[in-house]
Amino acid sequence: MSKKMKILVTGVNGQLGYDCVRELNERGYTNVKGIDIQDLDITDKDAVYKYIHEYKPDVVMHNAAWTAVDKAEQMPEKVYEVNALGPKYIAEACKEIGAILDLKWFIFQLIMFLMVKVLHLLKLLILKKDYPYMAKQNLKVKIL
Numbered sequence: 001m002s003k004k005m006k007i008l009v010t011g012v013n014g015q016l017g018y019d020c021v022r023e024l025n026e027r028g029y030t031n032v033k034g035i036d037i038q039d040l041d042i043t044d045k046d047a048v049y050k051y052i053h054e055y056k057p058d059v060v061m062h063n064a065a066w067t068a069v070d071k072a073e074q075m076p077e078k079v080y081e082v083n084a085l086g087p088k089y090i091a092e093a094c095k096e097i098g099a100i101l102d103l104k105w106f107i108f109q110l111i112m113f114l115m116v117k118v119l120h121l122l123k124l125l126i127l128k129k130d131y132p133y134m135a136k137q138n139l140k141v142k143i144l
Helices: 015-026 045-055 069-074 076-097 104-136
Strands: 007-010 032-035 059-061 100-102
Touching (some): 045 076, 076 100
Parallel strands (some): 007 032
8 A cells, every 4th residue: 555545544533443543644654534423424325425525535444333332222223324324335435436445443343342242132131031040049140
């Protein structure tokens, strides 16, 4: 990758987005722009297409993702918009202008999100189902 390539990093207010921008700058990339929701709502298809077409990045490092598991349960539609539709809109816009789309950190975030979600659900199952049964059996159970 040329150090002069125009690189757009989404999710800059999150840990991965912030670290990507910092690392690229430290490695001497001179045309790096980090954005977050206040700059671009990735769930707004028209806004994504307009932003990508106007900025014309060579590379988009997509790191924006919904990672708050507890809030995700209360807002599943929003999670779908952010974690499914947003990347789709970015991918389509990148394809139209010929930009390279880097999703590896986004995928990493989704895997971590799903792992935490599964652990959270398991904990709920233990609390709601298994624990009362174990209490009836007079078993000692330590709940994390």
